[in-house]
Amino acid sequence: MLKKYSILFIALLLSGVTEVYATSNKPNNIIVTGQIINKKYGNAIANHKVIITTPDIKSNGQNYYKEVFTDDDGFYYDTIRTNLTKGKLEVYTLDKNQQKIDSTVYYRFFRNTEMSLLVNLLIDMPFHTNILKARFRYVQKQGGNRFYYRFINLSSGQNIVSYKWSFGDGTVSYDKNPDHTYLGPGIYRVKLIIQSTMNGNPSTNAYSKMILIREKSLYHVGGQVFADLFPIDRGKAFLYYKDSVDTYIPVDTVSFDTLGFYIFYNLPNGDYLIKAQPDRESEFYGSMCPTYYGDALKWQNSETCNVCSTNWDYDIHLLPAEGLIAGEGAIKGNIFVVDRGLKRFGLSSGENISLYLLDSTGNSMSYLYTGYDGDFDFSEINLSKYKLFPEVTGVNTSEIEVELNEENPQIDNMIIELSLSSVDFIFPGKKVNRGLLSNLYPNPLANGEQVVLSVKLKKSQQITCTISGITGKTVYLNRYFLQEGQSEVVVPAGRFSNGVYVVTITDKRGNADTRQLVIAR
8 A cells, every 4th residue: 555655646746748749859848837726716816926947957057947927817838948858847836825835747758849748736825706706627528539528617606697618729609518529639728708797787707727638648657676575775667668560669767766666657558568677786686687577587578568547556576596606617708789770779889788697497597787898797606507698678689508617617708799680609719918909999880991900019020910700700811011019900891791800910929819899880
């Protein structure tokens, strides 16, 4: 029950959101509007100050801060331009006692560039109400047409003789309780004017409200993440959207709160995957594995979240790693992303990839998140047969078999190459004469058609440059006579396909030095 009420309290602060789909690269627009209503008497409050602010968006180097005033019908408006894709705004005002009345609302731009936030605030203000009061409420009619509304008159006063409704789309009605069908989504300002006759004297009163009809319904989802019997202490939840061609697109990343809760706001209906994982600083890092909703280690075995309503029940129980037996073995290396097509899966480099160390039967023994250069290090482990498994949401990666034994207790410079079609790997030989090849650039090669090698020699001599692909096949071989000291060798690489290559420089004595070259155009 604690979870339900904690998240429900946050959700009650949210107001309706509408989104307009577009393909433009223009800055995003947040349209903020609403009405200030007298809590006691129900009338709109004119010429009242409303403040809209957020630390996420900057204006002239300062946190965004805007003061606006309500019009005669109690409405206020503001438009904010931003390049951010998600965030929150605080909208607040002061009542007669200078008490702050506020609401926090969240925005998200996901396949849209414009979003409207409707924030109404009820406040205590002194007001001498008229005897004649125009009031109404509206309900969405049932039957499948979300543009069809019934307007219910709640006006009070004697001898009311006429009702005039303006629906905000150019149409009017003179019925007491009219029905109206809108032609499309938008924000509509509905106004009711009533007239009465008292002792032969006409009297009128007016009342307005906003209707927000969404382009597409948006929902909020969340849950709680557990490590064993207790909520996770520190970590993140990742959200992926499944598109029409079954590609999983990264949508959002949020941190857990102190009780292990996560929330994703304002999601259009559709199918999603949710993944939870401990931070490196968590006490559970290494012992409790990153886990998908449905308590699955791999995304292929996870449960899809079909978002068609707000739901706080997407709980995740992190799967345990069985642990490693200490020993003299080690597996070290780097993961490289060589296919630019992986960018749509959120991968532009080998950094922060979940790499699992499995036993020979596929059970998870341990895992880590790769470093800045895609580096990984499983050290002081038992000599045995293992499988390495890089887990990337939406990408069909495969397991790599590795054996550590007395003859080969350590693998120090393994290279794993990730592409859309495969996971390849090589075990380069030991580096000799490390100072021979001092630099190689650009690396990765993303643009251009040549690579420059910086070679340092103690004396003038002929050197051999060899470049091998992931399978060990030589794709380039040439000899150069270089002078003593620092020299540059330009290697044409225009015909090399994307991938990881081993560049080897060998001097006259047979001393060699190697570097890894990544080509990712």
